Amino acid sequence: MSSRTGGLTRVYHILYIDISDVLRPPGLDVLVVLLAMLGAILVSIQPVTSPIIASRIALDPTLVATALFLAIRSSAGLATLIQSGILNLYLTYPIHRVTVAVVLLVSRVVIPSALILATPLVTILILLGSTLYRGLDVILGMYLAFLFQAVLYGSIFLLVAVRVKSQATSGILSVAVYFTYIALHLILTGIGGAIGSDVVRRVGEAMYLPDIAYYAYSNLDYEVWQLTLVPGLSILVILAYLTYMSRRFEVL
Amino acid sequence: MTLPSRLLVAISIALVISSIVADLYGARLESSYRNTIPVGPGTTLFLGVSSVTSSGKVSVEVEGASNMYYMRLTGDPYTLVQQFRALNLNVSASRPQLDLRAGVAYVVALIQASPAIVQALSLLGEVIPVVQAGGSTPVIEARLATGDNIIVIVTEASKPTVSVRVNYSVEGYSRLAPLQAAIVSATIILVVASIELLRRRGL
Secondary structure, rough: HHHHHHHHHHHHHHHHHHHHHHHOOHHHHHHHHHHHHHHHHHOOOOOOOOOOHHHHHHHHHHHHHHHHHHHHHHHHHHHHHHHHHHHHHHHHHHOOOHHHHHHHHHHHHHHHHHHHHHHHHHHHHHHHHHHHHHHHHHHHHHHHHHHHHHHHHHHHHHHHHHHHOOOHHHHHHHHHHHHHHHHHHHHHHHHHHHHHOOOHHHHHHHHEEEEEEHHOOOOOOOOOHHHOOHHHHHHHHHHHHHHHHHHOOOOO | OHHHHHHHHHHHOOOOOHHHHHHHHHOOOEEEEEEEEEEEOOOOEEEEEEEEEOOOOEEEEEOEEEEEEEEEEEHHHHHHHHHHHHHOOOOEEEOOOOOOOOOHHHHHEEEEEHHHHHHHHHHHHHOEEEEOOOOOOOOEEEEEEOOOEEEEEEEEOOOOOEEEEEEEEEOOOOOOHHHHHHHHHHHHHHHHHHHHHHHHHOO
């Protein structure tokens, strides 16, 4: 029992130290002020009365900034931990490697994404509360869709970081992977529409979960499997990252 | 400062600045559109009013029409105009005019007269003929939810030019005034400062 409590305490310590590193001021503070302001301005320069549209307008630019934050702070930051030997120190703790990998995933991807995406939403809910309060469930659903998309990007970035182990390379590669993914989503959607291939178009659309969530809430045409592509891809990438960390990863 | 305190301060700063910007350049609750279009024989006038991001009440007045229809539709009216082009109908469409601050868009197009227009539209929804009583100018009124459109089709004009007047008023929208936003922000900062003070004193 005491060993289990000690293990949990060690996990908590690593989580706390790593979150403090990832979310250290002033980077996060400046980013959330700008994103919350941008989201609120975009939503209030037009009389948005639909919670679906309000959440999309606020979260679309926020997701781009979140992806870049994850590429720099999470991916390049994790490579710095590897290069500086701090990750080596984490791995000397009597905790399973997979647990350390899960803690890094939570502290470097899930928590930052959840916080950055929530900030503009809270701001627009305060600003337009009386207009949007009827659609809190829809706003929560859209938020989760954006969060899943951010977790997919972040988990890919972590896999890149533990594979290349170089701060600059992992940062650059993560940004490149992000833009390649977005380009692929646009190309498949466009080509699918142009050649009349429903499958190609739907795969392209499904690569961006917020679009499918938007279609679902707006009663537009979508298929249920499209809602599962991004979560499915996220699970696959996370499994690949955990497997790599537990079996193949070697500290420098 | 703790992470929640930092985020709350960020939200309160963003709230004040965005409410000031919204007050200066923000949403308007009224929008109007006027246009006089020369409609020759063998031409159909197409007018679409689309509530892009808002919802509200629209009234459309058409002067110079002897036969016209209207219908409600969801989707993009500009795409509909492009679909008429796909039916090999000669379409001269003006670009859609977006009133961003009212969240509404207007599309006017001249389409080669064809019974296919009303037939094609009737596949998408109920096409309602507008009855004109005693030569008075008919007024079409409707409430539009976000993403809804009202389409007006003039298939026969009584004058060489047709005048359209559209008034749109936003409904169901309100936001904090800058003073209210400043009060909310000041309250948040006061709460954060109190919590931080208590935390540092170890209470």
